[in-house]
Amino acid sequence: MISIFFKRLLLAIPVLLAVASLTFFLVKLAPGGPFDADKAVSPQVLKNLNEAYNLNASEWEQYVDYMTGILKGDFGPSFRFPGRSVSEMIATGLPVTFELAFYAILIALLIGVSSGVLAALKRNTYLDFIPMAIAMIGICVPTFLMGPLLVLIFGINLEILPVSGWGQLPGDKILPSITLGFAYAAYIARLSRGGMLEVLNQDFIRTARAKGLTESNVVIKHAMQGGLIPVVSFLGPAIAGLLAGSFVVETIFQIPGLGRFYVEAAFNRDYTMILGTTIFFSAMIVFFNLLSDLAAMWLNPRSRDNS
């Protein structure tokens, strides 16, 4: 397993290099530049600005410069926010986005796994239909609707939770975490139900029951280990998606996370910021995919033995 881990880690290097190079040239293809503004700047000013950020050099020179920079861990200065480096901005937004993603995934797992397992065990009863119907709604209702809806109920009408912020007012982390977690809870519920159903019909479960194990022992110790493999495989991309896709929730709830920087950088043509965040998120996706693959491998006795 360790050798697989390192092999995959090595493979990540060319992947990230390719992402960095592609993004570098793609962002330059988008019309408009970082210094275009409503009040147009004079050619003289534009020239000064381009000089200040080395944008007058040839594309190739800029590319070499940039790549040398990132190998040294320097993602360059933000064009949009003078005086801020991209690394600093990622470092500022990341803990918040991580915290939000952590609470969201926790909520998603708690609600998703418990309702999914319950639904599988009580197949074709109300305990199956109701959670699965709610899960379907969760999958269908986008976060940009769910968020304001929760705010309207709990923030404005009932006045029991703050409508925005992160760590500013008591309880302000509750609604964003639920909003983000709910959609994923729905997926997880359906995945765990499916996985569990498949496992529950297998011979080794019948054997376990025949041996006289208690139902909870059968479910928790034997069935869930195999039944939750799809959930674990889903978790890798899900966590990466939560990190990169938290933009909507961050905007609705005014949360100072990385997602907002990422999307706004694209609108602002903040080249270095787009590159920095893209490379960073790609690394996250590669890493979490690797982790979830390893976890799934470990959970599955067949592949565990093979490795």
Added chain:
Amino acid sequence: MKNLPLLTLLFLISCSSNITPVDDGLEKQIFHFGNGSEPQGIDPHIVTGVPEHHILISLCEGLTIPNPFGDGNLPGAAESWQISEDGMEYIFNLRKNAKWSNGDDVTAEDFVWSWQRILTASLGSQYPDMLYYLVGAAEYHTGEINDFSEVGVKALNKYTLKVSLKAPTPFFIGMLSHYSTWPVHKDTVLEHGSIDDRNGQWTRPGNFVCNGAFNLKSWELNNKIIVEKNPNYWDASNVKLNQIHYYPVSNVMTEDRMFRAGQLHVTSTLPSQKCPIYIEENNPDLRIDPYMGTYFYRLNTNNSVLKDVRVRKALAYSIDRKLLVDKVTKCGQIPAYSFTPPGSNGYQPETSIAFDPELAKQLLNEAGYSDNNAFPKLEILFNTNEDHRKVALAIQQMWQQNLGISVELVNQDWKVYLSREMVGDFQVSRAGWIGDYEDPNTFLDLMRPNRGNNKTGWENAAYDSLVAKANSTNDQTERYKLLNEAEKILIENMPIIPLYTYVRNYQLSSDVKGYNPHILDHHHPKFIYLERE
């Protein structure tokens, strides 16, 4: 009993969040300010934009400050000034009690150095042209001269600043309330970088030094900027607020919810769909203030169809502006019949644009378009935004109905839209302009040839010379007469179609006092305080 933990949690939450920031702010004189978007920075010589201005006006102070009680400006860092008879020389007497937030004296030399900084080309400032009215300033910025002593700004002594202008510029005093002319603390800037360092760390909390009523306390990126009362400010005894918290809320719906939940005293704007509802409900927090801005359409005069002035006029005459503001924008906007908003520092444009579909049709016929020779399809370019789309849809409808022209709406991402406008890749494009200072020149200068923001390809020598002449006279009546003539030429040639004059619409808590309407939306925080009736 099963639900007891949940109920306890809800109870605790409800207890702890009963006191809203607005209530708490009233007690502690903390002003919670919805500020639109995350500011680029707070270096007055580098940043551009409205959120930046809101923060800078509390941190730094120029020679003059905006007057919250009417037109014109009040003394700021300068307690008085004399203008020579020819209007080309200004002597500013600086306050002897004006201090930087670290206790240093604010001196005339500080202004000289600060203006040298913004005119240093390698700094890449986007507003150096605000000082181009000074003798030698443009030449220094473009590298024609290298000796800053040749530029028309001198410290006669510690507290006397002399400014020499190229021509009488009656709006010069007004321009001084723009942040690009404000001073920065030389030693602090140089301690953290060079004069032309864009990335200097002097603007960070702990490093930042300036001469305004407030000082930078903390700055959490994308979250909140806190400024607190500066005890070294010359007029500190009249500053009633203790802190201002600026929130970069870019989503207008979120901002609206924050206001309704008592998390903000003032919002940066209003969701446009909610404005008519708030008007109908007589919402006491709704504010619709006059604003020196015009919403207009640019016509590309290099375009084969639009180069004919009759076509441009036909398009302008077939728009019912009153209908547009009453049924589409619906938030107190005023139909515009001139480029410069009426009443800008006493200037009243005398132009008119008729809504006359018959005349419009006739003009189009004269231009050679009839049933046999149909008018080609026209394209309206705008940046992706629901409000711009609604206006464009209405105009599309009016042109189709009144002129029989088929119109296509093209929306583009902001930067794509800007770059298409810049290279002239458009026929009709949406635009807006907000005055930088209180004078018609901030509008009319835009349409002179070779101005980067003209973007229509329109050039008119008579117009250019009238605006230039207006700016070289010291007599305000004569000046406004000349500018009015220029405005008439502009409307007669119609390279732009004015649609409506902006208003500032936002929500303001009734606790906030002294936040008076201001045509440029400048609010000096020393006049603001919180009090509940």
